[in-house]
Structures are given as C-alpha cells and as structure tokens.
Amino acid sequence: MKVKGFLKDVGGASAVTKRRQAAYDRASAKPAHKDPMGAVAKALHPGLIPLTVESVRPASKTAKTIRFTSEAHLPYFRAGQFLTLVIERDGYRVTRPYSISSAPYETRGEHPCVEITVRRPKEGGFIANYLYDEVRAGDTFLGEVGLGEFHYEALRDARHVVAAAGGSGITPFVSMAKEIKNGREDFDLTILYGSVSEDDIVLREELEAAACDRVHVVHVLSGDNPGWTGEKGFLNRDIIKKYSAEDTTYFVCGPQVMYDFVQKELEALSVPKRRVRFEVFGQVRDITAFAGYPQEKKDDTYRLRVRIGVSETEIPARASEPIAVALERAGLKIHTACRSGSCGFCRIKVLSGKYFVCPQNDGRRGADRDFHYVHACSTYPLGDMTVKVNI
Amino acid sequence: MEDRKHFRDSYDAVVIGGALAGLASALTLANKGKKVLVLEQHNLPGGVATSFVRGGVEIEATLHEMMSIGPKECPLKIRNFFDEMGVDIEWLRVPDAYRFVDDVSGVNVLVHPGTHGNFETPAKEIASACDDADGSVYRRVLELLQLCSRVYDSVNILSVTHMSKPAMLLKHPDFVKTAGYSAKDVIDTFHLPKKAVDILSAYWIYVGDTLENLPFTIWAVLMADYLGYGSYVPKKFSHEMALKMAERAIAMGAQMEFGVRVDKILVKDGHVAGVRLANGEEVRTRYVVCSAYPDKAYTQMIEPASAVPEGAIKFVNAKTVGLTCFSVVLLLDGSPEELGIRDYSTFYAPKGMDLKKIFDECGTDGPYNYITSICTNLANPGCTPEGTCIYSITALPKPEGWMGVTEENYEELKRKNAEYFIDMESKRLGVNLRDHILEIVIETPVTISHYTGAYRGSVYGYMHTMDDHIVARLQMSEKENYIPGLAFAGAHQISGDGMGPAVTNGRKGAKIILDQMAEEERSGRKA
Known part of the structure; x- marks a missing residue:
C-alpha cells in the first residue's frame, strides 16, 4: 500500500x-x-410501596371505591393502568390487579392519592369478599402502582376512542375521562357502558362529573327497565357504529362474556386489528374449560418441589390452579402483577415435571418455552414438579 | 417471612449483573471450575439483550446486528467463544450491511458486507454512489478497508497476547502506526470524495465521538468486522442469546438468581470480602465482577467508601459517559413487502452528514436527525405472525441531553421524539407508518435505566475518544484494578459498547479475577 x-x-x-x-x-x-434518568425511572416504577386506606365510599349499590394514600411517592401512572395489591390473610400472601379508577393528576398536588373500585363479588373469592366487606380506613397494604399497557397512545390510536365497558370494567375509563377533563390526556372519549339496570352502574357520579365536550358517557341497559329512555340492549354493532367516528380506536374492558361478544361485533364491523385494545383477562375462572387441558387430571393434587436459592421445600399444588396460587397458599413469595401471563413478573423455571399453560394467557418468549421458563400465574401442574423461583 | 438458606456459605466469585458481559464472565469463571453466583436485579437475563411480548407477539428489544460472529466456516471471536463454552445459538445472517440515505447530498446506497474478510463488494457499492469514472475511488476505498482489516486482525491478536514493542512493530506495523490517530486523520490520507466518507461514516455513531475525536483503531475494528464478515442475529431474538448463555452457565455449576439487587460491595483489609443485597442479606466472596458502571460502584456501592482510592474517582471523572438510546419499536400490520420496506438496516441523515451538528444535537433532548431503522423480519423471516413486521427507529443521544428529564415532562419528551421519527421514516419510505401500528413501545434512557440500572441509562459505557483511546486503555489496564478482588464487566470496560464487545469485556473481567486468584494461590494468602 x-x-x-x-x-x-x-x-x-x-x-x-x-x-x-x-x-x-x-x-x-x-x-x-448524578443520575436523573435513574431518579425518574425509580419515581415511575418504585416497585412495592406502602399504601394506606384513607377512605372507603360507595360507588354504586354493589360497589365501593377504596382511596389510598402513601407515605412514599406515588408514581405518575398512565390513565387506564392498574395497580397490584398485596393482600395478606390467614398466612396467605396473594396479589391482585385492579384498574385504577382515579386519575393520574390526582397523584400530584397537595393530597396525592389513588383509588380502586371493587364490586361485591357474586361468588366465593375470599380475597374479593375481604376487600369489599372488611377493608377500613387506616388499613395498610403493599402495592405496585401503574402497571399494564391498557392506556391511550397518541401515536398508535385514533383521536376518537370508543370505550366498551361492562361492570367494574368501567374503572380504567373513569380514570381516562377524568384525565381528559383535566386537560392531561388529549383524545375524544365516548364510553359505552353496559349494565343490567341503573342500580348496577358503577361510579356514575364520577362519570357525570367528567363528562365534557370531549368525554361522552352512554349507558346501555340490558335488563327490563321501565322508564329508561336511554340506549337499551347489549353493546352490539349498531350501538358501536352509532357512536363511532370514521376512524376510531376501541378499548374494551369487562367480563369475559362481554369480551367475546364485543369482539365478534367489532369483527362484523370490519374494524382493523390495530384499532382494538383489550384489557388483559386476569386469571381464568376455569382452566378445565380450555381445549387441550387433560380433564382426567382436574381434581388431582401434586407435589411441587420449590427451589429457592440453595434450599428446597415441598408444597401441594392442585392441577386446577396456577402454580402461583399453590405458592401463595403455602405462604411462599412469588412476585405477580397482571395475573394474566402478560407482565412476566412471575417468570419461574420448571426443572422437571409436566405442565399446562393457559392458551389465553400465554405471554412466554420463544426461547423461554424451549427452556421451560413459564409464568407462574398462568401455568398449571399436570404431575409432580420441581420449579425454581426467585428468592 | 422466611429464614431459608438462599446462598452457599461462600463463593469463589460473585457476578453482579446478568447481562451479556456478566454472563460471559460467569461462563468463563464456571468453565475454570470456580463456584460462581450471578445476581441480576431484573427477572430476565441479558440486560438490553432481550425481547418483550406485546399483543401476543414477541418483539426484539434492542439488537440491530451482532458483530464478531462470522459464518460457521469462518468463525469470528464471539462465535468461537460461544462454541468453546457450548452455547449453541441459531444465528441468522443479516442480508445487507446498511442502506445509507442522505437527503442533502442525495446519496442513497445499499451496502453489502463482503465475505471472509473480502471488501470488494462494499468498496464497489460505496464507489458506485460517487463519481468514479476511473475506478480510483473504488481502489482507495478498498485500500482503506484493507487497512482497517489489518488493524482489526492485530487488535484481535494483541488483546489476548502480550508482546514487546519491537515485536509489535514488526508484526503489527499498521496497528502501531495508526494507533495515535483519529479516524479522520487516517481517512483523510486516502483523499476520498466527501460522499464516500459519508457512506463510510454510517456506523460512526455506534462507537463514539465525531471522526476527529474517534480513535482510528476502534473505527477500523468496526468497519472490518461488519463490512468484511457481515453480521448476525439470533433466531429467537437477543433473548435467545442471553438465555442460552445463562442456561449454559447454570449447567456448568453457576448459581443464578434473578430479582436480586446488590446494594453494596464489601471491602475488608483492602480486599473484596462480600456483597450486601437490597434485602440486607450478605454473601461472602473474595472476588466480585461488577456490571454496574464504575461511576456507580465507586461512589455508591463500595463499603466502606474510604476503601475507594482517589485514583478510582479520578478515573471515572476523567471519562465521558457514553451514549444512551432512544428507540421507537413498532409492530406493523403489514409484511415488509406490503409496506414497501426493502432493507434490514438503514442509516438516515435527513439534514445531511454534518457529524458535528448531528453530535451536538445528540446532546439535547431531541429531536434527532441521525437515525438507524431496522426491519427485523428481513433478517429473520417469520419471526412475527404473517402479515406483520417489526420496525424500529433508533437514535443515540448523549446522556447530557436527558439530564433535565422529570416524571412530569417524560411522556412529552417520549412522544415528541417518537412522533418525529415516525413521520420522518414515513416520508422516506413513502408509507404512513401511523396507519399500520399494531403495537408501539418507546424506549428511552429512563427505560434503559429502569430495566438495567445502567448509570444515566447509558448503553455505551465510556465514549471512545482520543483522550480515552482503546490502545491506551489496553496499555494502562493493569494499573486500573483499584480494589483487589474487584473487576468490572460491561460496556464501560476496555472494548467499549456493543453486544459483541460486551462479551469480550465480560471475559476480560473474569480473566482479571482469575489472574488475581492464581496470584493469591501462588503467594499462599488464600483465606
């Protein structure tokens, strides 16, 4: 060269x-x-923080709103996100996700707070009953505030949003509505809220207070309600179409039956996939109803060996319940949040044994599947197993 | 709540951080039969080498292309290391090096890598974008790339071999002779047209400062590796690489714990004595490989703080924290063909290749006018469901630009930049990306900080500059182990940023520890 x-x-x-x-x-x-990025990351994602119940007030005849304050910093979450509450009862330590019904702006100012709204449970569920019946002002919990992807995203979503809500599925939309009214979210929101009767409408006052030129609330009653002059029936394609703009993004939150129904109606309207957002489902009620689940095992209880660091312990695990529940029943620590297989906080390693992953809540990565890493909240034992959990 | 025993009574070494560098350290140490504990604060291995699932679809989080892999029949050093360690990754070859588009000069050219260290293809393509009637541009570009290649070969040999200066000069003359110069100094001697220099500068932002202040050595390594051998991605995203490294380390006897944060590195009688976890537990070890930035380790983690010598503080204060990342990751509702996306990787300078201006802009909170776009599916077909593809748009700001971020202005900063990128790319591609977004994830310095704890969200360690030259780093490295028993692994180490260099850095961290262990054994001071 x-x-x-x-x-x-x-x-x-x-x-x-x-x-x-x-x-x-x-x-x-x-x-x-000097690390301001680290400081902001910590402020937005503080992990578990102490939450104190400030008040419990009715949100309908069958629902209550629980307001929490915290001695710690409350993160500036996105309207539509959920919080996870750690509930310790009778030696159990469980976590449950609840959509936040208050608005992000309420975490600012002189009296920062967050609220969740819970409905009287229709059946069993001792945690749900406990929250509804027994929680009082002054009670303290640990909680993680501001999780999940169910929020408006200006670069993805249409300017006009139609929210389809059923039952307590209204909560994330109340948060959005309040935030819009307060000028901190910038989109038009029409909430189609399906209830059986007027008595079932949760957070009606908050909804009315949030209504403005950008927030419209349409109650749709499905029961026999003499004298009701508003919308009647289910959240079908006609009602959805009536309140849609030319370009609309649909946010759906409610019970499973409503998801299935609304999804079909939206498909019938040829709404493109990118315009539909579903909140995660939560733990499924009945895993045995899913195709591929071995019915003959549903009543079995297996031995679950749990490796924690260099120690091992053995606990029982029912075939009909996720591994996360078995761990919680045994008082073992498992970090869960969404309970829907989506957030991955409860990722654990299966060292041996067969298992079933709920197809609806399967958020595993490809390589994780290959190496038997699973999300404990959506994985069910099908035999004796050994798992490794985080310390 | 529990008083179960989580750890052994002691470990030969504790690796803080389970990202690529930490995992490479763990593999190296475990391979030598050492009892290793890896502690990762997140619940996944890999650090930024990971993926996430949105709307049921797995999406690559950060990896553009992995260097130093090379084809099976012509393996480069990272592929060799993985082979040696038994880490079996399914590598897919990235089809092109990059498209380079400059709206001011009008250059728009697709550059392919050569194979087996042959640079004729990229040289030809680069020259074809310039006026090169007599073929002289081609010849000069080829010569420059061949010089890069010789320097690259030398670096690979010298980073693992000790050699006297005369021997070095004899066997590695190009390396020695170019070592004192910036990329610009050396490139200038080839008298290339500006267009050719611009095209050749495309990767520049991946390694540091502007060409005037960027060591030629490091630029040469980058060019030779990418343009001479091509790059690769793992079939199941970078998470496959991270997970397979982690699994292999576990198989070799390492204990790996996720969701465990180390708060303190304990020093006693002038030597590492253990670590303290966020939950207060203490783990005994005489050796720590730390993936946290030395800035953080020396000022926040060493206990007692008095165990940190003044030199260590001067060391971190002398350095410039490297670039962080701002990335918009999209899952689109069309295949690349349907959307008219033809290239895997594009470097785009909509306002021209004025590197100083671009780099100054990187020191603000945006918007940025030098971006890299990646369409993952074009290297990894079928990695997302039919009729969709992953498209990411990335700029690499300096941490300085984001020092004013607050909880309140964060969303606005995110959106401002993301919007700018999406619109800029829509215009270039001739398709309105906004009409096709199934999922969007915006990654910022805050995101990086949240998931990895990296100081200031930096992914690039310390900037390669003429004041912190890689050759000087190599020559001075032995004096920079300020606390006996403590080594580092991460982009902040000698080889600098990038996922390939991360592995090299991790191996180096392990080697420092292994050497100290051997020395301790020799002198019979083993505790």
Whole structure:
C-alpha cells in the first residue's frame, strides 16, 4: 500500500497513553454521581410501596371505591393502568390487579392519592369478599402502582376512542375521562357502558362529573327497565357504529362474556386489528374449560418441589390452579402483577415435571418455552414438579 | 417471612449483573471450575439483550446486528467463544450491511458486507454512489478497508497476547502506526470524495465521538468486522442469546438468581470480602465482577467508601459517559413487502452528514436527525405472525441531553421524539407508518435505566475518544484494578459498547479475577 506520511510515526501509541494519563491528572477527585434518568425511572416504577386506606365510599349499590394514600411517592401512572395489591390473610400472601379508577393528576398536588373500585363479588373469592366487606380506613397494604399497557397512545390510536365497558370494567375509563377533563390526556372519549339496570352502574357520579365536550358517557341497559329512555340492549354493532367516528380506536374492558361478544361485533364491523385494545383477562375462572387441558387430571393434587436459592421445600399444588396460587397458599413469595401471563413478573423455571399453560394467557418468549421458563400465574401442574423461583 | 438458606456459605466469585458481559464472565469463571453466583436485579437475563411480548407477539428489544460472529466456516471471536463454552445459538445472517440515505447530498446506497474478510463488494457499492469514472475511488476505498482489516486482525491478536514493542512493530506495523490517530486523520490520507466518507461514516455513531475525536483503531475494528464478515442475529431474538448463555452457565455449576439487587460491595483489609443485597442479606466472596458502571460502584456501592482510592474517582471523572438510546419499536400490520420496506438496516441523515451538528444535537433532548431503522423480519423471516413486521427507529443521544428529564415532562419528551421519527421514516419510505401500528413501545434512557440500572441509562459505557483511546486503555489496564478482588464487566470496560464487545469485556473481567486468584494461590494468602 502507499505509505502515508503519518504512518512513519510509530510513537502514536505512547502519545495516546500520555494523553489519557493527562486526562486523569486533570480530573477531579471528588465523587460526582448524578443520575436523573435513574431518579425518574425509580419515581415511575418504585416497585412495592406502602399504601394506606384513607377512605372507603360507595360507588354504586354493589360497589365501593377504596382511596389510598402513601407515605412514599406515588408514581405518575398512565390513565387506564392498574395497580397490584398485596393482600395478606390467614398466612396467605396473594396479589391482585385492579384498574385504577382515579386519575393520574390526582397523584400530584397537595393530597396525592389513588383509588380502586371493587364490586361485591357474586361468588366465593375470599380475597374479593375481604376487600369489599372488611377493608377500613387506616388499613395498610403493599402495592405496585401503574402497571399494564391498557392506556391511550397518541401515536398508535385514533383521536376518537370508543370505550366498551361492562361492570367494574368501567374503572380504567373513569380514570381516562377524568384525565381528559383535566386537560392531561388529549383524545375524544365516548364510553359505552353496559349494565343490567341503573342500580348496577358503577361510579356514575364520577362519570357525570367528567363528562365534557370531549368525554361522552352512554349507558346501555340490558335488563327490563321501565322508564329508561336511554340506549337499551347489549353493546352490539349498531350501538358501536352509532357512536363511532370514521376512524376510531376501541378499548374494551369487562367480563369475559362481554369480551367475546364485543369482539365478534367489532369483527362484523370490519374494524382493523390495530384499532382494538383489550384489557388483559386476569386469571381464568376455569382452566378445565380450555381445549387441550387433560380433564382426567382436574381434581388431582401434586407435589411441587420449590427451589429457592440453595434450599428446597415441598408444597401441594392442585392441577386446577396456577402454580402461583399453590405458592401463595403455602405462604411462599412469588412476585405477580397482571395475573394474566402478560407482565412476566412471575417468570419461574420448571426443572422437571409436566405442565399446562393457559392458551389465553400465554405471554412466554420463544426461547423461554424451549427452556421451560413459564409464568407462574398462568401455568398449571399436570404431575409432580420441581420449579425454581426467585428468592 | 422466611429464614431459608438462599446462598452457599461462600463463593469463589460473585457476578453482579446478568447481562451479556456478566454472563460471559460467569461462563468463563464456571468453565475454570470456580463456584460462581450471578445476581441480576431484573427477572430476565441479558440486560438490553432481550425481547418483550406485546399483543401476543414477541418483539426484539434492542439488537440491530451482532458483530464478531462470522459464518460457521469462518468463525469470528464471539462465535468461537460461544462454541468453546457450548452455547449453541441459531444465528441468522443479516442480508445487507446498511442502506445509507442522505437527503442533502442525495446519496442513497445499499451496502453489502463482503465475505471472509473480502471488501470488494462494499468498496464497489460505496464507489458506485460517487463519481468514479476511473475506478480510483473504488481502489482507495478498498485500500482503506484493507487497512482497517489489518488493524482489526492485530487488535484481535494483541488483546489476548502480550508482546514487546519491537515485536509489535514488526508484526503489527499498521496497528502501531495508526494507533495515535483519529479516524479522520487516517481517512483523510486516502483523499476520498466527501460522499464516500459519508457512506463510510454510517456506523460512526455506534462507537463514539465525531471522526476527529474517534480513535482510528476502534473505527477500523468496526468497519472490518461488519463490512468484511457481515453480521448476525439470533433466531429467537437477543433473548435467545442471553438465555442460552445463562442456561449454559447454570449447567456448568453457576448459581443464578434473578430479582436480586446488590446494594453494596464489601471491602475488608483492602480486599473484596462480600456483597450486601437490597434485602440486607450478605454473601461472602473474595472476588466480585461488577456490571454496574464504575461511576456507580465507586461512589455508591463500595463499603466502606474510604476503601475507594482517589485514583478510582479520578478515573471515572476523567471519562465521558457514553451514549444512551432512544428507540421507537413498532409492530406493523403489514409484511415488509406490503409496506414497501426493502432493507434490514438503514442509516438516515435527513439534514445531511454534518457529524458535528448531528453530535451536538445528540446532546439535547431531541429531536434527532441521525437515525438507524431496522426491519427485523428481513433478517429473520417469520419471526412475527404473517402479515406483520417489526420496525424500529433508533437514535443515540448523549446522556447530557436527558439530564433535565422529570416524571412530569417524560411522556412529552417520549412522544415528541417518537412522533418525529415516525413521520420522518414515513416520508422516506413513502408509507404512513401511523396507519399500520399494531403495537408501539418507546424506549428511552429512563427505560434503559429502569430495566438495567445502567448509570444515566447509558448503553455505551465510556465514549471512545482520543483522550480515552482503546490502545491506551489496553496499555494502562493493569494499573486500573483499584480494589483487589474487584473487576468490572460491561460496556464501560476496555472494548467499549456493543453486544459483541460486551462479551469480550465480560471475559476480560473474569480473566482479571482469575489472574488475581492464581496470584493469591501462588503467594499462599488464600483465606
């Protein structure tokens, strides 16, 4: 190759070394750690924080709103997100996700708070009953505030949003409505809220207070309600179409039957997939109803060996319940949040044994499948198993 | 709640951080029969080398292309390391090097990598975008790339071999002779047209400062590796690489714990004595490989703080924290063909290749006018459901630009930049991306910080500059192990940023520890 002038210089390596040494010599010897990105990350995602019940008030004849304050910093979450509550009862330590019904702006100012709204449970569910019946002002919990992907995204969604809500599925939309009214979210929201009767409408006052030129609330009653002059029936394609703009994004939150129904109606309207957002389902009620679940095992209880660090313990695990529930029943720590196989907080490793993953809540990564990493909240034992959980 | 025993009484070494560098350290140490504990604060291995699932679809989080892999029949050093360790990754070859588009000069050219260290293809393609009637541009570009290649070969040898200066000069003359110079100094001697230099500069932002202040050595390594051998991606995203490294380390006897944060590195009698976890538990070890930035380790983690020598503080204060990342990751509702996306990787300078201006802009909170776009599916067909594809748009800001971020302005900063990128790319591609977004994830310095704890959300360690030259780093490295028993692994180490260099850095961290262990054994001071 042609010899360039500078290539005759072989002292370059020493020169850069001297230069580097000089930079050290010039540098201050005082620690100068400064990390605002880290501070913001911590403020937005503080993990578990203490939450104190400030008040419990009715949200309908069959629902209550629980307001929490915190001695810690409340993160500025996105309207539509949920919080996860750690509930310790009778030696169990369980977590449950609840959509936040208050608005993000309420975490600011002089009296920061977050609220969830819970409905009287129709059946069993001792945690749900406990929250509804027994929680009082002054009670304390641990909770993680501001999780999930169910929020408006200006770059993805249409400016006009139609929310299809059923039952307590109204909560994330109340948060959105309040935030819009407060000028902190920038989209038009029409809430189609399906209830059986007027008595079932949750957070009606909050909804009315949030109504404005950008927020419209349409109650749709399905029961026999003499004197009701508003919309009647289910959230079918006609009603959805009536309140849609030319370009609309649909957010859906409610019970499973409503999801299935609304999904079909939206398909019938040829709404493109990118315009439909479903909130995650939560733990399925009945895993045995899913295709592929081995029915003959549904009543079995297996031995679950649990490796925690270098220790191991053995607990029972029912075939009809997710591994996360078995761990919680045994009082073992498992970090869960969405309970829908989606957030991945409860990722654990299966060291041996067969299992079934709920197809509706299967958020595993491809390589995780290959190496038997599963999400404990959506994985069911089909035999004796050994798993490794986080410390 | 529990008083179960989580850890052994002691470990030969504790690796703080289960990202690529930490995992490479763990593999190296475990392979030598050491009892290793890896502690990762997140619930996944890999750090930014990971994926996420949105709307039921797995999406690559950060990887553009992996360097130093090379084809099976011509393996480069990272592929060799993985083979040696038994980490079996399904690599897919990235079809092109990059498209380079400059709206000011009008250059729009697709560059392919050569094979087996042959640079004729990229040289030809680069020259074809310039006026090159007599073929002289081609010849000069080829010469420059071949010089890069020789420097690259030398770096690979010298980073693992000790050699006297005369021997080095004899066997590695190009390396020695170019070592003192910036990329610009060396490129200038080839008298290339500006267009050719611009095209050749495309990767520049991946390694550091502007060409005037960027060591030629590091630029040469990058060019030779990418343009001479091509790049690769794992079939199941970078999570496959991270997970297979982690699984292999476990198979070799390492204990790996996720969701465990280390708060303190304990020093006693001038030597590492253990670590303390966020939950207060203490783990005994005389050796720690730390993936946290030295900035954080030396000022926040060492206990007692008095165990940190003044030199260590000057060391971190002398350095410039490297680039962070702002990335918009989209899942689109069309295949690349349907959307008219033809290239895997594109470097785009809508306002021209004025590197100083671009780099100054990187020091603000945006918007940025030098971006890299990646369409994952074009290297990894079928990685998302039919009729969809992953498209990411990335800029690499300096941490300085984001020092004013707050909880309140964060969303606005995110959206401002993401919107700018999406509109900019829509215009270039001739398709309105906004009409096709199934999922969008916006990754920022805050996101990086949240998931990895990296200081200032930086992914690039310390900037390669003429004041912190890779050759000087190599020459001075032995004096920079300030606390006996403590080594580092991460982009902040000698080889700098990138997923390939991360692995090299991790191996180096392990080697420092292994050497100290051997020395301790020799001198019979083993505790």
